[in-house]
Amino acid sequence: MSKGSVGRDTCFLSVMQLLLQALGLMLNVFLTRRIGPSQVGVVTLISTFFGLCAVLASGNGFVSTSRFVSEEIGRSSGNPERVLRYAGICSLLLSLLVGGSVYVLAPWLAERFLKSAALASGVRLLAVTLPFASICACLKGYFHARRRVTIPAAADAVEFLMHGAALAFGVIFLLPGGHCSLFMLIVVSMLLGQLAAFCYLGVLYLHSRRACGNACTMCLRGFAWAALPLLLNSYLTSLLSTANDALIPFTLRQFGHSTEEAFAQFGVFEALLLPALFFPAVVLGCLSSILVPELSRNRGAGSGENARALIGSVLRRTLRFAGFVMLLFLLYGSQIGTLIGGDAFAGRMLRILAPVIPFIYLEIVLEGILRGMGRQNFSSVNYLAEYMIRISVLLICVPIFGFYGILASYYASNVIGNLVRLWMVRRLAGGIPWGPLLLRPGIALFAAWQCGMLLCGLLRLFALPLWAEPAVFLVLGGAVYLFVLQVLDSMEQQKKTRNASLHSVSGSFTVQTSPSALPRDIPARY
Numbered sequence: 001m002s003k004g005s006v007g008r009d010t011c012f013l014s015v016m017q018l019l020l021q022a023l024g025l026m027l028n029v030f031l032t033r034r035i036g037p038s039q040v041g042v043v044t045l046i047s048t049f050f051g052l053c054a055v056l057a058s059g060n061g062f063v064s065t066s067r068f069v070s071e072e073i074g075r076s077s078g079n080p081e082r083v084l085r086y087a088g089i090c091s092l093l094l095s096l097l098v099g100g101s102v103y104v105l106a107p108w109l110a111e112r113f114l115k116s117a118a119l120a121s122g123v124r125l126l127a128v129t130l131p132f133a134s135i136c137a138c139l140k141g142y143f144h145a146r147r148r149v150t151i152p153a154a155a156d157a158v159e160f161l162m163h164g165a166a167l168a169f170g171v172i173f174l175l176p177g178g179h180c181s182l183f184m185l186i187v188v189s190m191l192l193g194q195l196a197a198f199c200y201l202g203v204l205y206l207h208s209r210r211a212c213g214n215a216c217t218m219c220l221r222g223f224a225w226a227a228l229p230l231l232l233n234s235y236l237t238s239l240l241s242t243a244n245d246a247l248i249p250f251t252l253r254q255f256g257h258s259t260e261e262a263f264a265q266f267g268v269f270e271a272l273l274l275p276a277l278f279f280p281a282v283v284l285g286c287l288s289s290i291l292v293p294e295l296s297r298n299r300g301a302g303s304g305e306n307a308r309a310l311i312g313s314v315l316r317r318t319l320r321f322a323g324f325v326m327l328l329f330l331l332y333g334s335q336i337g338t339l340i341g342g343d344a345f346a347g348r349m350l351r352i353l354a355p356v357i358p359f360i361y362l363e364i365v366l367e368g369i370l371r372g373m374g375r376q377n378f379s380s381v382n383y384l385a386e387y388m389i390r391i392s393v394l395l396i397c398v399p400i401f402g403f404y405g406i407l408a409s410y411y412a413s414n415v416i417g418n419l420v421r422l423w424m425v426r427r428l429a430g431g432i433p434w435g436p437l438l439l440r441p442g443i444a445l446f447a448a449w450q451c452g453m454l455l456c457g458l459l460r461l462f463a464l465p466l467w468a469e470p471a472v473f474l475v476l477g478g479a480v481y482l483f484v485l486q487v488l489d490s491m492e493q494q495k496k497t498r499n500a501s502l503h504s505v506s507g508s509f510t511v512q513t514s515p516s517a518l519p520r521d522i523p524a525r526y
Contacts, residue, residue, distance in 0.1 A: 013290070014283035016153040020160050021279050027164050028271040029341035034171050038260045039182065041267030045245065046186050049113075050126060052242045053102060057095035058134035060234030061087055063371055064227040065141030070294070072217060073145060079216040080145065081209070086223040087138045095134035102127040122184045125191060132194040139201040149290065151204055155197045163193030229376035236380055240387035245270070247391065248406060251398035255405075265403055273349055276340050280325045281361050284318060288368030295372025307373070311429040314365055315422075316436050322361035323441045324448065324481050329354035331452050332470040339467055352407055359414040366421040373428055382424075386417030436492075444484035448477045 032040050065087040072078035102109065106123035110116060136159075140152035166189035174180050180188075218226065248269070252262035291314065295307050329336065329350055337347025370379045390413035397405030426432050452473050459469050 011283075013149055013153050016157060017282040017285065018279075020157060021275070021282050023160065023164065025275045025279060025340060027168065028275060030168065031171065032267065032271060032341055035175070035182070037264040037267040037271075039263075039267075040271045041249065041263030041265075042182065043186060044267060044270040045249075046183060048242050048245045050129075050187075050190060052238045053098060053126065053130060054133045054137075055234050055238040057098040057130040058091045058137045059094045059227065059231040061091040061134055061137035062141040062144075063234070064090075064230045065138045066144045067141075067230070067371065068218070068223065068226065069142055069145035075217055077214050079212045079214045080142075081212045082216040083218070083223065084138065084142045086218075086220050087141070087227075088135060089220065090224055090227065091134040091138050092131060095131040099127040099130040102130070119181065119183050122181070122187045125184075125187050129187070129191045129194050132191075132198040136194065136197050136201055139205055142205070143201075144290070148208075151201070155201050158200050159193040159197035162196040163189045166192050229380065230371070233376050233380040233383065237383050237387075240383065240391070244387060244391055244394065247394055248398070251394055251405070252402065254399040255402040257402075268346060269349075269403075269406060272337075272340055272346055273353065276336060276350060277329070277353060277357060277360065280321075281364055284321070284361050284364040287314065287318075288364050291365065291368040291372050295369065308429045311369055311425060312432050314369070315362075315425070315432060318361055318365050319358060319437055320441045320444075320485060322358040323445050324478065325361070326354050326357040327445055327449060327452070327477070328470065328474065329357065331449075331456070331473065335466050335470055339470075349403070349407065353410070356411050356414050359418040362418045362422060363414065366418065366425055369425050369428075370421065375424065375428070378424060382417055382420055385420075386413045389413045389416060440485060440488045440492075443488065444481045447484045448481040451480045452477050 028040065031043065065084060068087070069080045069083050072080040072083045103124050106120040106127070107117055110118070110120040110123050136155065140155060143149070143151040167185065170180065170185040170189065174185060175182065245266075249259075249262040249266045252265055253259060257265070291310075294310065333351035333354055334344070334347035337343070337345075337350045340346070367379060370376070390409045393409035393412045394405065397408045399405070401408070455473055455476060456469060459472065
C-alpha cells in the first residue's frame, strides 16, 4: 500500500470514528445529566468488565487476524481464507470456554462483585454475548487485512448506534418506572449491538468470500503458537487496565470520599475527561489499526526499507498533531471542560493533563508499529512495567492527594512507558533524527502560542459565546502552526537538495580525475 492509500484509508476511518466518538461523548453527557455522575461511574465499571470478558473470549482476535492474514497476503502463494478460519476456530473455542465459565459462575460473580444475586441473569446474558463479539473481532481484522476498511468502520457504526439507541431508550422510558435494573439495561444494549454487527459482517463476508486453492503457509497449531504472544499481551493489558479502573473508586474512598462521591469522580474521569482527551486522537487510532497489517505485509514481503520510511513519517506526523492538541487544551481546557458538560473542576483537570497528551498519542501509534514489526514480547513486558508503575502510584498517592493522585499515576506511567516504546521503535527504524520529531514542532508551537495569546486578548474585548475562543484559535492558530511547519520543512528540503547537488558535482569530478579514468598512456601521478 502506498503512503497515499494509507492516508486515504486513515482519513475515511478518522471521519467515521470522529462521528462515533462525538456521539459517544454526547451519550456520556446525556447519561451524566440523566442518571448522575455516580451512576455513570457504575456504567463505566460494568463496561470495563465486559471489555475484559470480550478480550479474554476473543484472544485479541482483531489484531491476530489482521496481522497473520496480511502476512499471508504478502506471500505470493498464501491462503488468507484459511488463516481466517484458523483465527475463527481459536477465537470461538476461547469464547465458548470463557462464556461457559461466566455462565456457570454467574450467581457467584453477581454476589461477589455486583453485590446482588438477582443480577445473575444479567451476567448469564453477558456470557451469551461473548461468542458474537469474538467472531466480529476476527471478521473486522480480516477486512482490515484485505484493505476494505469501510466494512469494519460501518460495523462499528452499526454496533454503536444499536447499543446507544437501546441504552438511551431504556434510560428514558424503563429506568424511571423501575421496569429493569441499570445493569440489565447495559447488558441488553451490548447484546443488541453485538448481534447487529455480527449480522452485518457475516452477510458481507459470505457475499465477498474468495475461493483460494493455494496451500497455507501455517497450520492450525502453528497459528495458535504464533498468536500466543498477542493473546498474552491482550490478556495482560486488559487485566491490568481493569484492575487499575477498579482501584480508583477504592482508593478515593480511602482518601475520605463516600462511595457515591468516589464513583462520581471516577465517572467524571472516565466518561468526560478521558473521552475529551482522546477525541482528537481518533485519527491516530485509525492509523494504528492500518499500520499493523501494512507493516506485517512488508515483513512478509521483506520490504524493510519501506517499513522504516513509513515509521519515520508516522512518528513525525503524530508528534506534530499531538503538540498542537496539547497547546489547545493548555490554553482552552477550562472552556472545553464546561462545553462537554463538566464544571470548573473538569476544566482544571483537562489543563493539568494537557502536557501528557503527546505521550498518550504516541502510545497509540507506537503499539501499532511494535505489533506490526512482531515485537509482542517487548510490548507485553513494557505494558507490565507501565501498569505496575501506574497502580503503584495510584495506591500510594490517591489516599494522600485524592483525585490528583490519579493524575500523578497517569503522568508517571505514560511518560516512562512511552519513552521506552519510542526508544525501541527508533532502534527498529535504524534511528530517526530528533530535529524533525521535536525541534520543528517546538518552533511552530511557539509561533502558534504567541498567536493564541494575541487572539485571546482581542477576543476578550467582545462578549462572545464560550466556544468562540477555542474555535477561532483552532482555525487561525492551526493555520499559523501548519504554515511555520511548512516553511521549516521547505528549508530542510532545499538544504538536502543543495547538499545532494554538491555531492553529485564532487562525485563527477572524482570520476573524471581518478586514475582508472585517465588514458593509458598518461601516468597516474598526473
